[in-house]
Amino acid sequence: MDESTISSHEATVQIGDTTLLRPTSFAALAGELWCLTGPNGSGKTTLLRALGGRLTLTAGSCHLAGRPVDPNQPSQRRLLAALVEPIPVARDLTVAEQISMVAASWFGGGSESRERTSTMLEELGLNDLRDRFPHELSAGQLQLFGLALVLVRPSDVLLLDEPERHLDSARTDRLAELLVRRTQTGTTVIAATHEPRLVEAAHHRLALV
Amino acid sequence: MTAAGERITAVWQIHRRRDGRGSPGGRAYGVYLIALAAALYVVPAGVLVARELGTIGRQTAESDLRPVALACVAACWLGALVLGRFWGPLVMPPFVLHVLQSTDLPPPTYLTRVARRRIIGASLVVTLLAVLLALGINRAFGRIDVVVVSVASALLTGVIAGSCWLIGQLRSGLVVATTGAALLAVSATALVVDLQPIPLATLVAQGASPSVGSDVLLGLAQLAAVAALVGWAAHRAIMLASPDRLARESTRAAQALVFTGTGTFHDALALYRPRPAGLRHALLRHDGRLRGPVAHGVVRALRTPVRAGFGLACLLAGSTLASVGTAWSGAADGLGPTSTWTAGAVLVYLGAGWISETWRSLRDELYLPALLGGRDGGAAVRHTTWPILASLVTGLVGWSASHVLLEATDLARGGPDVAASVLMALTVVVALAARFLREMKVQLPVETLTPIVTPFGDLSGLRVLAWQFDGLLTVMVSVAVLGVATPGSGVIVVAAIAGTCLWWGLERVDRAPWALLLRLRYRTGRTDREISRC
Numbered sequence: 001m002d003e004s005t006i007s008s009h010e011a012t013v014q015i016g017d018t019t020l021l022r023p024t025s026f027a028a029l030a031g032e033l034w035c036l037t038g039p040n041g042s043g044k045t046t047l048l049r050a051l052g053g054r055l056t057l058t059a060g061s062c063h064l065a066g067r068p069v070d071p072n073q074p075s076q077r078r079l080l081a082a083l084v085e086p087i088p089v090a091r092d093l094t095v096a097e098q099i100s101m102v103a104a105s106w107f108g109g110g111s112e113s114r115e116r117t118s119t120m121l122e123e124l125g126l127n128d129l130r131d132r133f134p135h136e137l138s139a140g141q142l143q144l145f146g147l148a149l150v151l152v153r154p155s156d157v158l159l160l161d162e163p164e165r166h167l168d169s170a171r172t173d174r175l176a177e178l179l180v181r182r183t184q185t186g187t188t189v190i191a192a193t194h195e196p197r198l199v200e201a202a203h204h205r206l207a208l209v
Numbered sequence: 210m211t212a213a214g215e216r217i218t219a220v221w222q223i224h225r226r227r228d229g230r231g232s233p234g235g236r237a238y239g240v241y242l243i244a245l246a247a248a249l250y251v252v253p254a255g256v257l258v259a260r261e262l263g264t265i266g267r268q269t270a271e272s273d274l275r276p277v278a279l280a281c282v283a284a285c286w287l288g289a290l291v292l293g294r295f296w297g298p299l300v301m302p303p304f305v306l307h308v309l310q311s312t313d314l315p316p317p318t319y320l321t322r323v324a325r326r327r328i329i330g331a332s333l334v335v336t337l338l339a340v341l342l343a344l345g346i347n348r349a350f351g352r353i354d355v356v357v358v359s360v361a362s363a364l365l366t367g368v369i370a371g372s373c374w375l376i377g378q379l380r381s382g383l384v385v386a387t388t389g390a391a392l393l394a395v396s397a398t399a400l401v402v403d404l405q406p407i408p409l410a411t412l413v414a415q416g417a418s419p420s421v422g423s424d425v426l427l428g429l430a431q432l433a434a435v436a437a438l439v440g441w442a443a444h445r446a447i448m449l450a451s452p453d454r455l456a457r458e459s460t461r462a463a464q465a466l467v468f469t470g471t472g473t474f475h476d477a478l479a480l481y482r483p484r485p486a487g488l489r490h491a492l493l494r495h496d497g498r499l500r501g502p503v504a505h506g507v508v509r510a511l512r513t514p515v516r517a518g519f520g521l522a523c524l525l526a527g528s529t530l531a532s533v534g535t536a537w538s539g540a541a542d543g544l545g546p547t548s549t550w551t552a553g554a555v556l557v558y559l560g561a562g563w564i565s566e567t568w569r570s571l572r573d574e575l576y577l578p579a580l581l582g583g584r585d586g587g588a589a590v591r592h593t594t595w596p597i598l599a600s601l602v603t604g605l606v607g608w609s610a611s612h613v614l615l616e617a618t619d620l621a622r623g624g625p626d627v628a629a630s631v632l633m634a635l636t637v638v639v640a641l642a643a644r645f646l647r648e649m650k651v652q653l654p655v656e657t658l659t660p661i662v663t664p665f666g667d668l669s670g671l672r673v674l675a676w677q678f679d680g681l682l683t684v685m686v687s688v689a690v691l692g693v694a695t696p697g698s699g700v701i702v703v704a705a706i707a708g709t710c711l712w713w714g715l716e717r718v719d720r721a722p723w724a725l726l727l728r729l730r731y732r733t734g735r736t737d738r739e740i741s742r743c
Contacts, residue, residue, distance in 0.1 A: 078313035090304035108211035109219030
């Protein structure tokens with residue numbers, strides 16, 4: 001029986017004569033951190049989109065918790081969180097309000113929601129920025145904000161596309177620690193990255209060519 | 210996990226709280242602006258309409274009012290379906306939609322309450338307007354039976370309109386077209402058989418002496434059945450909502466709101482232009498040369514067939530109504546002829562959008578840095594042949610159709626005379642000139658934002674509003690001026706308006722119009738120095 005949380009079997013994406021993703025297979029278990037590496041255009045983002053159900057495969061399959069990936073299934077949306085495509089942030093809500101809105105969408109307006117928001121702001125070093133609007137953030141701060149929006153919600157699988165983008169070395173280290181801590185609670189993390197520190201922290205590496 | 214309802218409520222509460230940021234002074238200023246606009250525009254229009262409605266009820270025969278009332282109801286329903294295709298009730302802030310779509314909640318749990326709230330709001334607006342119109346014509350505000358049936362009928366009409374709005378947003382084009390055809394059939398039923406499925410129209414048609422008989426009550430029951438059916442279809446549409454489509458529409462609407470808020474409403478409307486498709490090689494001949502300007506215009510129109518169809522329908526209807534309006538105004542006075550004429554002019558202006566795509570190209574050709582390099586001139590011919598030809602053909606068809614309509618309705622015996630025909634042609638010319646002015650719009654001029662200090666406060670907002678709708682205003686003012694002018698002086702007035710529109714339109718591309726005219730005449734590749742030497 002397949003015990004993997006998320007997996008792909010000969011997943012392939014082609015548009016006309018162009019191959020976006022060569023046949024790729026892997027299976028990640030609960031609590032594992034996987035890094036997808038490879039040069040630009042090797043198919044890292046394409047694989048993440050396919051795993052998130054945002055892209056139809058030309059051949060092969062992707063599975064989440066033993067079932068074909070289908071983001072239209074509420075149970076699968078409960079399992080999967082992703083920062084692969086840009087999030088349409090609200091320009092008229094502050095950082096803290098937007099993070100708390102995501103938390104409230106899972107835990108309601110009670111104390112648990114507030115605690116999770118505070119914890120996330122603390123863990124990603126966003127406390128000083130909590131009352132800022134998105135246009136008042138730098139590129140690196142926006143990246144941390146995007147990560148907070150994804151990490152504040154519960155998930156069994158996290159898909160991240162270059163989570164280290166625009167971050168300095170100190171924040172990249174903090175991010176790596178945070179992701180490892182998430183895996184210790186049973187979350188599977190799949191991250192496409194060019195950052196050696198994240199690759200070092202990973203349990204497995206999938207090199208795409 | 211917390212209950213679904215509580216989670217959704219919490220999300221909307223956080224979103225609503227952001228509205229509390231505005232200062233009391235800022236909110237009061239918003240209320241003041243709305244009150245000012247209402248006092249300047251809405252109240253005078255309302256008084257005028259109320260006065261005319263009573264006249265219509267007293268003077269018009271039942272046989273004339275029934276088709277008009279039924280057409281209004283059908284237009285309301287079909288309009289709601291079309292509106293839904295562009296801006297439906299489930300358009301919401303993109304971030305809120307993203308947050309809710311990312312949860313494990315089934316979409317109907319968070320979409321239903323939004324849809325219900327907005328449909329109820331829209332239904333109430335339609336109900337209020339319909340009741341005021343009906344009772345304004347009947348003058349039966351004191352008749353309890355008439356008021357109750359009017360309100361019930363208007364409410365059901367509003368519910369159907371609200372449901373159509375949702376169906377228009379969520380269902381496929383085929384389903385929307387089928388729903389529209391079915392509702393059109395319901396409206397037409399009242400004309401061809403002895404059934405009264407729209408009692409509001411029946412009461413309106415009875416003019417100043419309405420009576421609630423068994424036929425009206427039976428019609429109310431029939432309308433309730435139609436409302437239940439359409440309401441069920443709308444409810445079912447929520448189950449079939451496509452998350453990706455909702456996200457796309459919400460993002461587009463958010464962009465459009467930003468454009469509107471920053472004074473470039475034309476850019477907001479541009480977001481809703483359909484994407485061209487098909488006929489990829491139709492603009493080139495077999496030997497690789499470009500086809501002529503007429504073929505160019507036809508192919509570009511056919512690449513967006515739905516828009517072209519609506520545009521053609523608007524041009525035909527507009528030309529017909531303008532012709533009817535000019536002929537009718539020569540035979541009678543009152544709101545009817547003027548409204549028909551104005552509606553016709555506005556429809557021609559709106560319908561000219563699909564034939565004036567080439568003027569957008571002209572604007573870009575003149576405004577943006579040269580891309581294609583020098584080539585022989587003829588830009589004026591390239592950019593005017595198709596719009597003029599298309600409007601000429603549709604104008605002639607509309608003018609011919611107006612003969613039939615005028616004969617059938619007996620509004621003006623013998624069809625439009627020479628004077629009316631000249632006025633109709635001038636109306637089309639003005640509408641095209643106004644369209645040119647609108648299509649040449651680029652950025653909001655900074656000077657538009659400078660304060661206009663008056664005893665009523667800063668009225669620069671009204672000037673921005675006028676700039677945003679300058680084409681429409683030009684058409685309406687021109688029709689008003691033409692209404693009091695003779696055909697001879699009308700030609701001079703229209704020549705002046707059209708010339709002004711042309712001049713202002715060219716000025717909008719930030720260059721001296723004379724230099725531009727020379728540029729249109731000579732090689733487009735000439736340098737500015739060569740042009741200034743000319």
